[in-house]
Amino acid sequence: MQIPADVLAVLTDDRTIISGDRVAVPFELEPALYQRMNQMLKDIGGRWDGRKAVRAHVFPFPVEQFMRDCLAAGEWPSRFEQGWYPTPPKVVFDMLEHASIRVGHTVLEPSAGTGSLAKRAAEEMGIVDCVEIDPRRAHVLRDLGIARQVVQGDFLDLDPLALDEPYDRVLMNPPFSNAIAHVMHALAFMKDGGTLVAVMPESIAWHSDRAAVEFRKLIADNEGEIVKLPEDAFAPSGTNVRTVLLVLEADPDGSLPTHGWHQRQPLQLDLFAMA
Ligand SMILES: C[S@@+](CC[C@H](N)C(=O)[O-])C[C@H]1O[C@@H](n2cnc3c(N)ncnc32)[C@H](O)[C@@H]1O
Known part of the structure; x- marks a missing residue:
């Protein structure tokens, strides 16, 4: 609002x-x-x-x-406005611990809000790129001057394969209503060997719809971690949605659909065509 x-x-x-x-x-x-x-x-x-x-x-x-x-x-969060729930400082701290950003790491924040995560990533000397759909919040991010680049637009519309250099780290707190789609899309922007740390609704750990079941299998196959957050972790942002942290490290031999994995797909199709 x-x-x-x-x-x-x-x-x-x-x-x-x-x-x-x-x-x-x-x-x-x-x-x-x-x-x-x-x-x-x-x-x-x-x-x-x-x-x-x-x-x-x-x-x-x-x-x-x-x-x-x-x-x-210039606004306060309402769940009707693209789910703007800034990550509370305690959760940001935990995410940074899992991400272990080193000097010069490239970091993507694909639903950056007003930069709760991006600011801390920049303080760790990461090179941070932000995406934010809301023009007011994108404006705030630009004013902060912490990001190498702020893209104002729908992250789900961005083409990961248009990117020359994928990211070392992805830090994200996507809109809870479409969190799996955002995380799956974000993986395509990450390097093999990179780490993604995301806040997600707790429901991804038990929901029985197909997307959630397949998502959990992908996490298990790639030794990802789902870390439960305290029930009131997001109370400071005005919501009692229960949340977890997802930590995924992309093993180059694993099945996570990273940037490299996507690039390898057409090659495999070509080989198939030659057979
Ligand atoms: C839960 S908030 C998190 C904000 C920020 N990451 C933080 O931790 O403070 C989600 C943010 O994603 C933005 N958003 C929602 N849908 C988006 C989309 N399709 N592409 C980019 N940003 C989006 C919202 O405007 C909101 O600012």
Whole structure:
């Protein structure tokens, strides 16, 4: 949801205090404006605590980084807006541990939001490329100046074989509603020998539809790991969706459909034609 301009002005005012689990506006607002701000803060999970010592909206989670992301993007997440749930710092930390990015590694973030993952990958001295479908969030990413390239568009429309140099690492927190398709597509951008770390809905571990069953088989065949995250891992982003981390390392002899695997397919077809 877009943050109304007057509410944005209040929340970015120098006098407004956003810290820890609180948002405090220590100046008078006209009632209609207060209601609009209150509506937004309530939507994110805050509640007004009018006690003299508090006088702030208090959230059941550390809200500071999350609010900063919302204010930079000029919006707050709604599940109707392409599933923008910024990765909370604790989850980002775990993902970076699994990814072990080294200086100069190329890193793809194919659903980059406002860069929770991309920022940390750049701090690890990775060379980061981002894709983001939403123009406002893509704009924020460009302003951050952390990425070598920001592509604004639908990641699923990008052709991996148009890429000369596939990536060492893929870090992603794709829209939960289409997570398997995003991960499968992302593998095609990764090098043999690369590592993909993705946040996914927990349902991929038990769902019985064909895509999920085949996906689990691919993970098992390639010794991938599904790591359960705490039930409330995404509470700081306003959702109680249960999530897991998927960690896939692409063995060059494995069956993961990496960039190299895709390139080898036409060759195999040619050999078949000659037989
Ligand atoms: C769950 S959020 C994660 C954001 C970011 N990765 C993070 O961790 O903070 C998913 C993001 O993917 C974007 N997105 C959704 N569908 C997309 C698509 N087809 N191509 C590229 N980005 C997409 C959404 O706009 C949203 O910003």
